[in-house]
Amino acid sequence: MSVDTGDNAKVGSVAPAGPRQQYITWIALAMMTTSSVASLRSAPSMAVYGLACVFLYVVPAIVFLLPTSLVSAELASGWSGGVYRWVGEGISDRAGFLAVWCQFAMTIFYYPTLLGYVASTFAYVINPSLASNGLYTAIIIVTLFWSGVFVSSRGMKAVAGLSSAGLVLGTLIPGALLIVMGIVFLGQGNASAAPMEFSALLPAWTGIASLVLIVNNFLSYSGMEMNAVHVSSLRKPAREFPRAMFVAMGLVLAIFILPAVAISWVVPADKLSLTAGVMQAFDTFFAYFGFGWATPIMAMMLIAASLGGMLTWLAGPSKGLLMIGRQDGFLPPVLQRLNRHGIQQNILVAQGVVTTLIALLYAFIPEVSSAYWILSVITTQVYLVVYLLMFVAAMRLRRNQPDHPRGYRAPALFVLCWVGLISSVAAFFIGFVPPSQFGGGSAFVYVLIVGGGFGIVGLGVPLLILALRKPSWKQDVSIDPLEVVSDGQA
Numbered sequence: 001m002s003v004d005t006g007d008n009a010k011v012g013s014v015a016p017a018g019p020r021q022q023y024i025t026w027i028a029l030a031m032m033t034t035s036s037v038a039s040l041r042s043a044p045s046m047a048v049y050g051l052a053c054v055f056l057y058v059v060p061a062i063v064f065l066l067p068t069s070l071v072s073a074e075l076a077s078g079w080s081g082g083v084y085r086w087v088g089e090g091i092s093d094r095a096g097f098l099a100v101w102c103q104f105a106m107t108i109f110y111y112p113t114l115l116g117y118v119a120s121t122f123a124y125v126i127n128p129s130l131a132s133n134g135l136y137t138a139i140i141i142v143t144l145f146w147s148g149v150f151v152s153s154r155g156m157k158a159v160a161g162l163s164s165a166g167l168v169l170g171t172l173i174p175g176a177l178l179i180v181m182g183i184v185f186l187g188q189g190n191a192s193a194a195p196m197e198f199s200a201l202l203p204a205w206t207g208i209a210s211l212v213l214i215v216n217n218f219l220s221y222s223g224m225e226m227n228a229v230h231v232s233s234l235r236k237p238a239r240e241f242p243r244a245m246f247v248a249m250g251l252v253l254a255i256f257i258l259p260a261v262a263i264s265w266v267v268p269a270d271k272l273s274l275t276a277g278v279m280q281a282f283d284t285f286f287a288y289f290g291f292g293w294a295t296p297i298m299a300m301m302l303i304a305a306s307l308g309g310m311l312t313w314l315a316g317p318s319k320g321l322l323m324i325g326r327q328d329g330f331l332p333p334v335l336q337r338l339n340r341h342g343i344q345q346n347i348l349v350a351q352g353v354v355t356t357l358i359a360l361l362y363a364f365i366p367e368v369s370s371a372y373w374i375l376s377v378i379t380t381q382v383y384l385v386v387y388l389l390m391f392v393a394a395m396r397l398r399r400n401q402p403d404h405p406r407g408y409r410a411p412a413l414f415v416l417c418w419v420g421l422i423s424s425v426a427a428f429f430i431g432f433v434p435p436s437q438f439g440g441g442s443a444f445v446y447v448l449i450v451g452g453g454f455g456i457v458g459l460g461v462p463l464l465i466l467a468l469r470k471p472s473w474k475q476d477v478s479i480d481p482l483e484v485v486s487d488g489q490a
Helices: 026-037 044-048 051-080 082-090 093-126 130-131 134-152 156-187 208-221 228-234 236-267 277-289 292-315 317-327 345-359 368-400 411-430 443-468
Strands: 001-004 021-023
Touching: 001 051, 001 130, 021 026, 044 051, 044 236, 051 208, 051 368, 082 317, 082 368, 093 130, 093 134, 093 277, 093 292, 093 317, 093 345, 093 368, 130 317, 134 292, 134 345, 156 236, 156 292, 156 368, 208 411, 228 277, 228 411, 236 277, 236 411, 277 292, 277 317, 292 443, 317 345, 368 411, 368 443
Parallel strands: none
Antiparallel strands: 001 021
C-alpha cells in the first residue's frame, strides 16, 4: 500500500531541517495490522488437532480478539499515543510505562520464535534436514533480525510497503493456495489425514494441559492494538482506525483457521513440526500434484510475509517506548536519540543484542520445537500484562471521562472489558502449565524458565528503570515522535 506524503513540507522552502509528516491510508493500516498479527506460522500447532482447530481459534477470538479489537478502537479514537497514553490516562503514568514496556519487551521473545519459523521454512530452499538443526536456526535468526533493524532504521515508508507486500505474497496467496489444493486433494478421493466428522469439532480433553493450546492462541491474536501507535498517520483517525481494525479482524480469522484445516488434511498429526509444518504441507501437496519445483518458491514467499510482520513489530512498540522515554523521562538519554531518519535506532540496537542472546537457545536446546514453544509462552505471559492494564484503563476512562470526545464507542464496553480481563487472567495462569505434548519433561524446569523469563523481562527491568529514573532524563522536545512518522531527508 502506498504512503502519502503531506503537503506541509514543500521543496525549496526555507524551514528548519526535520522529519516530514507522512500519511498512510486506513487500508494500508489494516494490512499492516493483519501482517503483524496473522501469519501461517501458528497453523501447524493447531493443525495437529484437525477440525478441532476451528474451536481452538474461535474461542480465543470471542473472549480475547473481539474485546481487544473493539476496546482498542475506542481508546485509539479518543486518545492518541497508544497503550501508554491509554493506561496513563486511565490508571497512572507508571502503569502506562509498564504497559508500553511489556508491549516492547514481548518482542524480545517474539522475534526468535518468528524467525525460527523463517529458518525452518528457508531450510526447504537449501536442505530440509536443517529445519531441526538448532545452530542453523540460531544463525538465521541473528542474521535476519539485524537486517530488519537496518531496514527499520530507514523510516516508516519502507516498513509500510514491505509489510503490506509481505502479507499479500507470503500469507494471503499461500493460504489461499493451501485451501484450494486441499479441496482438490480431497475432491479426487483422497482420505483426510485427520477426522472430518462433526464430532471432531471439539478437541479431546486431556486435562488442564490441553488448555495451553488455547492460551497460545491468545498470542496469535495479540497485536491488534499495537498499530494504534500509528493512528496519527491517518488523515481521519477517529473514523479510519476502527474501520481498519474490523477489516483486519476478518482477515486474521480467515488466515488462521482455513489453512490450518487444509494442513490437517494432508499431514498426519504425529508427523507435524511446530516450525516446519506449513512447508511439510506444501511439500506434500506439490509432490502429489507434480509441482515439486514450486516448494522453494513457496518457501521464499512465506519468508517474505514473516519478515514483513517482523518489520511492523520493530516499528511499533519501540516507537511507543521512545515517546515516553523522551517526553516523560523513562529512558536514559542514550536510548532517546534519533538517527537522521527520525528513527529510534539505539533502542533497536539494544533490543537486538538481547534478542541475539536469546536466539542462542535454539543452538543449545536439542529440540527446536521445544525452544519455539517455550519462547512463545513467555511472549504470551509478558504481553498479557498489556491487556490487563488496557481493559482496566478503558473502564476507568469510560466512567471518569464519559464526555471525552471519542470517534468510536465500543458497544457494551464494560462487558467486553470484563470478558477480556477474566480470559487474560485465566490464560496467564494456564500458561505456567506444561503443554500435553511436552508431558515427559520436567514441570519444575518448565515453570522456572517461563516464570524467570517473565519475571526478569516483564517486571524486573521496568521496576529497575523506575528506581533509577532521573529528572534529567526528561527532555523538552518540540516534535512528538508519535505525531511524526519520518522517512528523513533524501
